Amino acid sequence: MKVLVPVKRVIDYNVKVRVKSDNSDVDLANVKMALNPFCEISIEEAVQLKEKGIATEVIAVSMGPKVCQEQIRTSLALGADRGILVETDEQLQPLAIAKLLKAVVDREQPELVIVGKQSIDADNNQTGQMLGALTGMSQGTFACNLDIADGKARVTREVDGGLQTVLLDLPAIVTADLRLNEPRYASLPNIMKAKKKPMDILTPEELGVDITPRITTLKVEPPGERQAGIIVDSVEALVDKLKNEAKVI
Amino acid sequence: MSILVLAEHNNSELNQATLNTVAAAAAIGGDIAVLVAGHNCASVAEGAAKIAGVSKVLVADNAAYENMLAENVAALISEVGKDYGHILASATTSGKNILPRAAALLDVAQISEIIEVVSSDTFKRPVYAGNAVATVQSSDPIKVITVRGTAYDAVAAEGGSAVIEAVDVVTDAGISVFEKEELVKSDRPELTAAKIVISGGRGMQNGDNFEHLYKVADILGAAVGASRAAVDAGFVPNDMQVGQTGKIVAPELYIAVGISGAIQHLAGMKDSKVIVAINKDEEAPIFQVADYGLVADLFKVLPEFEELIQK
Numbered sequence A: 001m002k003v004l005v006p007v008k009r010v011i012d013y014n015v016k017v018r019v020k021s022d023n024s025d026v027d028l029a030n031v032k033m034a035l036n037p038f039c040e041i042s043i044e045e046a047v048q049l050k051e052k053g054i055a056t057e058v059i060a061v062s063m064g065p066k067v068c069q070e071q072i073r074t075s076l077a078l079g080a081d082r083g084i085l086v087e088t089d090e091q092l093q094p095l096a097i098a099k100l101l102k103a104v105v106d107r108e109q110p111e112l113v114i115v116g117k118q119s120i121d122a123d124n125n126q127t128g129q130m131l132g133a134l135t136g137m138s139q140g141t142f143a144c145n146l147d148i149a150d151g152k153a154r155v156t157r158e159v160d161g162g163l164q165t166v167l168l169d170l171p172a173i174v175t176a177d178l179r180l181n182e183p184r185y186a187s188l189p190n191i192m193k194a195k196k197k198p199m200d201i202l203t204p205e206e207l208g209v210d211i212t213p214r215i216t217t218l219k220v221e222p223p224g225e226r227q228a229g230i231i232v233d234s235v236e237a238l239v240d241k242l243k244n245e246a247k248v249i
Numbered sequence B: 001m002s003i004l005v006l007a008e009h010n011n012s013e014l015n016q017a018t019l020n021t022v023a024a025a026a027a028i029g030g031d032i033a034v035l036v037a038g039h040n041c042a043s044v045a046e047g048a049a050k051i052a053g054v055s056k057v058l059v060a061d062n063a064a065y066e067n068m069l070a071e072n073v074a075a076l077i078s079e080v081g082k083d084y085g086h087i088l089a090s091a092t093t094s095g096k097n098i099l100p101r102a103a104a105l106l107d108v109a110q111i112s113e114i115i116e117v118v119s120s121d122t123f124k125r126p127v128y129a130g131n132a133v134a135t136v137q138s139s140d141p142i143k144v145i146t147v148r149g150t151a152y153d154a155v156a157a158e159g160g161s162a163v164i165e166a167v168d169v170v171t172d173a174g175i176s177v178f179e180k181e182e183l184v185k186s187d188r189p190e191l192t193a194a195k196i197v198i199s200g201g202r203g204m205q206n207g208d209n210f211e212h213l214y215k216v217a218d219i220l221g222a223a224v225g226a227s228r229a230a231v232d233a234g235f236v237p238n239d240m241q242v243g244q245t246g247k248i249v250a251p252e253l254y255i256a257v258g259i260s261g262a263i264q265h266l267a268g269m270k271d272s273k274v275i276v277a278i279n280k281d282e283e284a285p286i287f288q289v290a291d292y293g294l295v296a297d298l299f300k301v302l303p304e305f306e307e308l309i310q311k
Helices: A037-051 A066-077 A094-108 A127-135 A188-194 A235-245 B017-028 B042-049 B070-083 B093-105 B210-220 B228-232 B263-269 B298-309
Strands: A002-006 A009-011 A033-035 A057-064 A082-087 A112-116 A138-149 A152-159 A162-169 A172-176 A199-202 A215-221 A230-232 B003-006 B032-038 B056-061 B086-090 B110-114 B116-119 B122-127 B132-138 B143-147 B163-166 B176-183 B196-200 B223-226 B253-257 B274-279 B292-295
Touching: A002 A037, A002 A094, A009 A066, A033 A037, A033 A066, A037 A057, A037 A066, A037 A112, A037 A172, A057 A066, A057 A094, A066 A082, A066 A188, A066 A199, A082 A094, A094 A127, A094 B093, A112 A127, A127 A138, A127 A172, A127 B070, A127 B093, A138 A162, A138 B070, A138 B093, A138 B176, A152 A172, A152 B093, A230 A235, A235 B274, A235 B292, A235 B298, B003 B017, B003 B070, B003 B093, B017 B032, B017 B086, B017 B116, B017 B143, B032 B042, B032 B070, B042 B056, B042 B163, B056 B070, B070 B093, B086 B093, B093 B110, B093 B143, B110 B122, B196 B210, B210 B223, B210 B298, B223 B228, B253 B298, B274 B298
Parallel strands: A002 A057, A002 A112, A057 A082, A082 A199, A112 A172, A138 A172, A230 B292, B003 B032, B003 B086, B032 B056, B056 B163, B086 B143, B110 B143, B196 B223, B196 B253, B253 B274, B274 B292
Antiparallel strands: A009 A033, A138 A152, A152 A162, A162 B176, A215 B132, B116 B122, B122 B132
């Protein structure tokens, strides 16, 4: 079974984001970039499927400028077999990404796509579901468990009230939540090996996909900051403040 | 142009989140229709018809929609929603599951988790875990939007008298099956709707110690939440997680106990009206957003707190 794993280059999750002074965007100059944490989990799940003998090949695909090759190399070091970069310097939005992925799915014919449930930059949480619509594949979003058996995918999903289990026909799209697995670290030998793994470079034009943005960002502002309040010295003082000052209990 | 709002429900009752989403629809302005997709869901449709400001309720009652499977419901929305200017759903796990699929079927973008309507095509939404707020404008003919419930006060559940119309479109993709749901039963209020939330973090040390929080919660009528660290450590189930990738809450009072205050957690609670932090580490970032901080051992604080609030 071929597994396709879309991965995204994002700001490292430890970095404190700052808004540019002209309010055009957040400042990403000289900021550490990394593989989106949910994409790491997706790669790990695919690699585990390969280790169990269920997956035969794991393909990591990313889209964006040339530097996204770094995140594909990271994915290869974590155990993916080969990479695909759809290279463009244009801004990509989820619908365009889903369309590019659909074109890659048409070429590669994977039986399973594992994608992170959201990226920690734009926080959209859309790409997997949109790819489901465009390919007609079934979808198991916010997955915390995945079992492949008898040509089906059984996905346990994290939903608001608890957990939900769905049984999906293959090919299927699974979007990874935090607790699907614990990603491994890439070992040095694997990082070296990853440099020799194949990576195809494609373009949106070659794939025949219109990536025109549908949404324009007019401005980006810092959120309203909360001021730190006071430190109280006892539980009694705290309860008194809550009752008589804030009047919330 | 009219606005279509996807109702969130369990086939017998309407979920409160729908009322917040209708409030966002009212802020956009226009006729509001509510789509109830489900099975044997007549009582939900009747409830939706009473929501203040709703003029029409569309009911798609079919076994294919019973469990709100995205494959089936998104196809329904893309059929029913074609003639609307806006399609809205709550940014709950259900809305997030279904709506992007519907948007792509309509070949339009989705705007996720809006917190403000600037105009009928321009909206504000948090990005980077709430560390920035983007104002975005859509050029699509249909604006597909999920709404962050905490950003809007619920409209009145009573007072409206919308007409109810049956929709006979059946879109059963037949590629997915609902097997089971393990929902956590609790007498406490729902996290996202509670007026008071008390959350525990890694400092709680284990799941049994959450009992202290449950006791306080029951006295205050509060919901109990947790940080990602507490959930990852297995203290409590995932549905209690408050944060960027868990639930977003904005209660009157948020009490953070043994929570350090990682950016990802703050993203889920910093819009609370009053924040209390109880932590023995005075350097913990949670104190920077707290109105009242208490630097102390939570195991000493909680029993005393419990006693004093009962007085």
